[in-house]
Amino acid sequence: xxxxxxxxxxxxxxxxxxxxxxxxxxxxxxxxxxxxxxxxxxxxxxxxxxxxxxxxxxxxxxxxxxxxxxxxxxxxxxxxxxxxxxxxxxxxxxxxxxxxxxxxxxxxxxxxxxxxxxxxxxxxxxxxxxxxxxxxxxxxxxxxxxxxxxxxxxxxxxxxxxxxxxxxxxxxxxxxxxxxxxxxxxxxxxxxxxxxxxxxxxxxxxxxxxxxxxxxxxxxxxxxxxxxxxxxxxxxxxxxxxxxxxxxxxxxxxxxxxxxxxxxxxxxxxxxxxxxxxxxxxxxxxxxxxxxxxxxxxxxxxxxxxxxxxxxxxxxxxxxxxxxxxxxxxxxxxxxxxxxxxxxxxxxxxxxxxxxxxxxxxxxxxxxxxxxxxxxxxxxxxxxxxxxxxxxxxxxxxxxxxxxxxxxxxxxx
Amino acid sequence: xxxxxxxxxxxxxxxxxxxxxxxxxxxxxxxxxxxxxxxxxxxxxxxxxxxxxxxxxxxxxxxxxxxxxxxxxxxxxxxxxxxxxxxxxxxxxxxxxxxxxxxxxxxxxxxxxxxxxxxxxxxxxxxxxxxxxxxxxxxxxxxxxxxxxxxxxxxxxxxxxxxxxxxxxxxxxxxxxxxxxxxxxxxxxxxxxxxxxxxxxxxxxxxxxxxxxxxxxxxxxxxxxxxxxxxxxxxxxxxxxxxxxxxxxxxxxxxxxxxxxxxxxxxxxxxxxxxxxxxxxxxxxxxxxxxxxxxxxxxxxxxxxxxxxxxxxxxxxxxxxxxxxxxxxxxxxxxxxxx
Numbered sequence: 001x002x003x004x005x006x007x008x009x010x011x012x013x014x015x016x017x018x019x020x021x022x023x024x025x026x027x028x029x030x031x032x033x034x035x036x037x038x039x040x041x042x043x044x045x046x047x048x049x050x051x052x053x054x055x056x057x058x059x060x061x062x063x064x065x066x067x068x069x070x071x072x073x074x075x076x077x078x079x080x081x082x083x084x085x086x087x088x089x090x091x092x093x094x095x096x097x098x099x100x101x102x103x104x105x106x107x108x109x110x111x112x113x114x115x116x117x118x119x120x121x122x123x124x125x126x127x128x129x130x131x132x133x134x135x136x137x138x139x140x141x142x143x144x145x146x147x148x149x150x151x152x153x154x155x156x157x158x159x160x161x162x163x164x165x166x167x168x169x170x171x172x173x174x175x176x177x178x179x180x181x182x183x184x185x186x187x188x189x190x191x192x193x194x195x196x197x198x199x200x201x202x203x204x205x206x207x208x209x210x211x212x213x214x215x216x217x218x219x220x221x222x223x224x225x226x227x228x229x230x231x232x233x234x235x236x237x238x239x240x241x242x243x244x245x246x247x248x249x250x251x252x253x254x255x256x257x258x259x260x261x262x263x264x265x266x267x268x269x270x271x272x273x274x275x276x277x278x279x280x281x282x283x284x285x286x287x288x289x290x291x292x293x294x295x296x297x298x299x300x301x302x303x304x305x306x307x308x309x310x311x312x313x314x315x316x317x318x319x320x321x322x323x324x325x326x327x328x329x330x331x332x333x334x335x336x337x338x339x340x341x342x343x344x345x346x347x348x349x350x351x352x353x354x355x356x357x358x359x360x361x362x363x364x365x366x367x368x369x370x371x372x373x374x375x376x377x378x379x380x381x382x383x384x385x386x387x388x389x390x391x392x393x394x395x396x397x398x399x400x401x402x403x404x405x406x407x408x409x410x411x412x413x
Numbered sequence: 414x415x416x417x418x419x420x421x422x423x424x425x426x427x428x429x430x431x432x433x434x435x436x437x438x439x440x441x442x443x444x445x446x447x448x449x450x451x452x453x454x455x456x457x458x459x460x461x462x463x464x465x466x467x468x469x470x471x472x473x474x475x476x477x478x479x480x481x482x483x484x485x486x487x488x489x490x491x492x493x494x495x496x497x498x499x500x501x502x503x504x505x506x507x508x509x510x511x512x513x514x515x516x517x518x519x520x521x522x523x524x525x526x527x528x529x530x531x532x533x534x535x536x537x538x539x540x541x542x543x544x545x546x547x548x549x550x551x552x553x554x555x556x557x558x559x560x561x562x563x564x565x566x567x568x569x570x571x572x573x574x575x576x577x578x579x580x581x582x583x584x585x586x587x588x589x590x591x592x593x594x595x596x597x598x599x600x601x602x603x604x605x606x607x608x609x610x611x612x613x614x615x616x617x618x619x620x621x622x623x624x625x626x627x628x629x630x631x632x633x634x635x636x637x638x639x640x641x642x643x644x645x646x647x648x649x650x651x652x653x654x655x656x657x658x659x660x661x662x663x664x665x666x667x668x669x670x671x672x673x674x675x676x677x678x679x680x681x682x683x684x685x686x687x688x689x690x691x692x693x694x695x696x697x698x699x700x701x702x703x704x705x706x707x708x709x710x711x712x713x714x715x716x717x718x719x720x721x722x723x724x725x726x727x728x729x730x731x732x733x734x735x736x737x738x739x740x741x742x743x744x745x746x747x748x749x750x751x752x
Binding site for chain 2: 041
């Protein structure tokens, strides 16, 4: 009865001529919004919704000039399907994202599309319990530098579940989880972004059964300096399809992802305890799997607590195929130089797995810190031995990495 | 009263419009009883005006600020943190455009009045938007856009699609720390000394030391009031520091521009950006000493694109005078970022 009353007071009058009740079948408090509802009506609903309630968008396109925001706990925003209900921000002139969520606990976004935000699609800041379920975040003109940065963007959150989502066209990362803890990304599709999926400065993440294709880089696990939450660890990347991520990097310069070489499958930057297994990774122009420290990037590090070196990386039981002789970007340059030393008379093909070979001079590396690369079929390997100098020699010998780490724990939400 | 039909989209019937310090904001500004004459912004008895030495830039709007304390209550002097305004206090800020910035006597158009209330459960607020006349304003919890134009300082006609923030956006700036909504302006060091004296004279502010011991009043754009570093840091504190501090909404960036920050790296010096997207402008660091044109801070202050501009909200227009100050500050910084 309460739901009905709210519908009458808010939904009615703004949905004239529309059929169907967006709140049909939804338990508890629900505010229904029909296509044609003004931004004022939508934003008012997002302000006045009670904790635990649902804001339901009907079929059709809702267009906004300003960003939307939600600050109420445990609210669900739901549409009629990611191809039926669209929140379009093509004409947005205000707001650094389409939807900003600042609720402290509980946020669900389901069965809806967010399109063409000038900035980020959906940003969720500091929330415990985030669920993106069958959401599409897309820049509909395809890859363009002027597209927004992130599609789905939880940051400093806990207990994040992103499943069944589709992200396309982000000029940074389609799905980006930053400075967060306890994360499960499954069954998502990321295509035509600079980075398909990125886990950054986060701990306890499972990235599984996703498809990343046509991005510049498929899946990234990065640790960066200068952040409040740093030195992320314990990420499992498994059972993913990472295919032909060869879209020319269209990120604006100055961003870390602008340095991702076009044609990267999985990249691990200065991360710790990362287990990459049972993935199919193929047909990348630059590298199927790259593991690098922050050092070759040549960016000043002003954060004394930042650990620039990846440790305890375990790459095993993946299927790595496809060959290339034209790697790009910073890593591509290193690869060409290193391979040139090894095969002075050419020709060469880029190996499947590359490591920059940079070790922390201040650390004594034990067996638990090593890079392990094992049981990846006939995949080949190169230690780039950066910086290349007479004293160092790149190597394609995988035997120093014939080891395994204790499997990392499963994420449970 | 045409206004009521235009702005009053939801729930505001006529009749009773009681304003309480908790719960839903009342529908009309007049119901607060803050003004004897709203159009003239003549405050009612007990509503005291104040001004800031260095205000937040808000698209060249004029701002009039007032505070109303609960009857019989006072505020103890405190020159480090925000003044502890008692429960029941109301802060009021009215935004407008002078018709001609060269001649304030030609009058102005009122845009909105923001009311921030200290309720039992904390501070909360809403904006009241003016319509065709300035006699009253209607609450706009979802915010709105107002097209405005005026004659600028240089005689040119300027226009702006002025943004009245929604209730959540209040929190973007006012949740300075830990998600708790707080007033920003009323810290003694921000308040114009003449207004501080007036608050003391009115019996509202008690326990003040002799004037010689008050914090130094810094006007960011007036070199006579402080060193370049003091003025730049004051500007950044007021315009950026409410988000960009270790507990504010900008905390995820690792860039902290509040007055208390002393670590050059956290102030952005040779700090690579994070999650900045097009906000980088192709540049490598937030601040490059000696090189404002290579500093992302200047680039983002100079932008109007919603993904790039800083602050993210509350500014559509470029604040030339503020940019000039920050450029001068960075240009004078010694050192480099190497690399």
